[in-house]
Amino acid sequence: MVARLPSLNGLRAFESAARHMSFTQAAQELNVTQTAISHQIRRLEAELGVTLFLRLKDGLALTEDGQAYLPGIRSAFHELRYSTEQLFAARDHTVLTISTLVSVASKWLLPRLPAFQQTFPDIEVRVSAATDLVDFRHGGIDAAIRYGRGDWKGLRADWLMSDEIFPVCSPALLKGGKALQTPADLANHTMLQVSGMTAADWNTWLSAADQPAKLAKGSRLTFDLAMMAVQAAVDGQGVCIGRSTYVDDDLRAGRLVAPFALRLKDDLGFYLVTPHETANSKKIVALRTWLLAQCQSSERFV
Numbered sequence: 498m499v500a501r502l503p504s505l506n507g508l509r510a511f512e513s514a515a516r517h518m519s520f521t522q523a524a525q526e527l528n529v530t531q532t533a534i535s536h537q538i539r540r541l542e543a544e545l546g547v548t549l550f551l552r553l554k555d556g557l558a559l560t561e562d563g564q565a566y567l568p569g570i571r572s573a574f575h576e577l578r579y580s581t582e583q584l585f586a587a588r589d590h591t592v593l594t595i596s597t598l599v600s601v602a603s604k605w606l607l608p609r610l611p612a613f614q615q616t617f618p619d620i621e622v623r624v625s626a627a628t629d630l631v632d633f634r635h636g637g638i639d640a641a642i643r644y645g646r647g648d649w650k651g652l653r654a655d656w657l658m659s660d661e662i663f664p665v666c667s668p669a670l671l672k673g674g675k676a677l678q679t680p681a682d683l684a685n686h687t688m689l690q691v692s693g694m695t696a697a698d699w700n701t702w703l704s705a706a707d708q709p710a711k712l713a714k715g716s717r718l719t720f721d722l723a724m725m726a727v728q729a730a731v732d733g734q735g736v737c738i739g740r741s742t743y744v745d746d747d748l749r750a751g752r753l754v755a756p757f758a759l760r761l762k763d764d765l766g767f768y769l770v771t772p773h774e775t776a777n778s779k780k781i782v783a784l785r786t787w788l789l790a791q792c793q794s795s796e797r798f799v
Contacts, residue, residue, distance in 0.1 A: 507541030510534045511549060512574050515567050516651070518557050526634075578774035591621045593780045597642035599626040600723035601767070604743040606642065609791055617783050633772045640781055641770045642788075644694070649768075653776045655785055658742065658792040659766040662698050665739035665753040666730055677736070677756050680706040687716045687735030689726045698738040706759055727753075742767065 513523035514534060524531040542549050549563035559567065597606060602624055610622060631641045633652075647654040664683070671677055675685045680703065690699050700713045718735060720726040723743045730737035731752045737744075739753070740763070747753040769788055771781055 503541055503544040504537065507537045507544070508570055509574070510537040511541055511563075512567070512570050514538060514550070514557065515559060515563065516571070520557070575774060579777070582775045582778050591619055592623065593620050593784060594623040594625060594637055594639045595642065595784070596625045596627055596631045596636070596638045596640070598644065600727075600743055601642055601644075602626040603724045604727065604746065608746060612791075613784075613787050616787060617780075620780055620783065631770070639771070639775065639778075640784055642767055643770050644767055645765055647766070647768045649770055651773070653771050653773050654768040655771075655789070657767045657769055657788055660763040661741040661760040662702055662763060663739055663741075663755055663760040664702065664736050664757060665727075665744050665748065665755050666736040667733040668751065668754050669733050670736070671754065671756065680708050680757060680759075681712075683708075683736060684712055684715055687718055688713075689718050689720070689729050689735045689737040691723045691726050691738075692719050692721055695723070695738075695740065698740070702738060702759070702761055705761055706757070 509527065510523060510533075513526050514520055517523055517526070520531050520534045520538075524534045527534070538549065545562075545566075547562040547566075548560050549566065551558040551560055595606070603626075606624065610624075614620075614622065625638060631638045631643075633641075642657065643649070643654075647656060666677070666686075670686070676682050677686065683703075688699055690696065696719075699717075700710070703710075703713050716735075718726075718729060720729065723740065726737045727739065727743050727747065729735065730739070731747060736756075739755075741760075744753055748755065769785055771785075775781060
């Protein structure tokens with residue numbers, strides 16, 4: 498005799514609540530009220546004749562029955578999501594929407610996209626440049642290139658590349674009247690930097706170069722976007738504390754030079770971030786494979 502399947506809504510509520518260990522977050526994910534989640538799970542428990550959750554003062558915990566039941570339910574929903582994604586991929590496989598930081602898009606991704614389009618001519622790429630975290634469920638985004646430690650909860654993160662931090666400037670600046678032979682000569686130049694997460698780059702590099710803290714308090718121009726700071730350096734407005742992701746192409750083209758040998762390795766890096774349920778769709782696999790090849794073959798100036 499085949500056992501009757503319990504309520505699909507109850508199973509979906511159980512899987513989401515168990516993944517988040519929160520009825521509130523499950524309700525937000527499924528766009529229902531917390532009361533509805535609680536009701537659906539109690540109904541599911543009644544149908545199964547077991548208790549799935551322990552309702553504790555400081556949160557939820559799975560019972561032994563809940564722990565035993567969850568892997569199969571989670572696998573089933575993963576297969577449902579994957580099958581649905583494959584259905585849409587077969588129907589509309591040509592559109593790939595990538596979210597990334599504005600400067601990454603401008604200085605790294607966009608110059609390389611023609612090569613991707615030549616390799617995968619059937620995929621139409623759309624780039625969304627933003628600094629906010631991506632809402633994959635409601636934002637229409639397939640994949641994101643993000644900077645951090647790769648620990649975005651509930652998402653797959655594939656390592657792409659790290660940054661090196663070092664000063665860069667226009668070749669014309671070295672030919673001017675102000676010498677730039679040692680880090681101490683930076684006192685005679687305008688220092689270009691970017692606000693936000695990388696605002697301390699100059700201070701960190703100067704410290705590693707054994708320069709006094711007061712040197713970091715000299716003439717500065719601060720920009721919201723790395724691409725603006727790099728362009729200011731190309732235009733000869735000062736010396737930019739560069740990051741390899743944003744300046745390597747300009748170094749190769751001769752628009753910038755690195756006056757000093759000292760380079761600092763950043764602890765953080767860039768990752769390709771995707772939802773687990775769509776991470777193996779054809780268009781994302783194509784993007785991931787291509788990006789990894791681009792990053793591995795990218796030559797670094799030493």
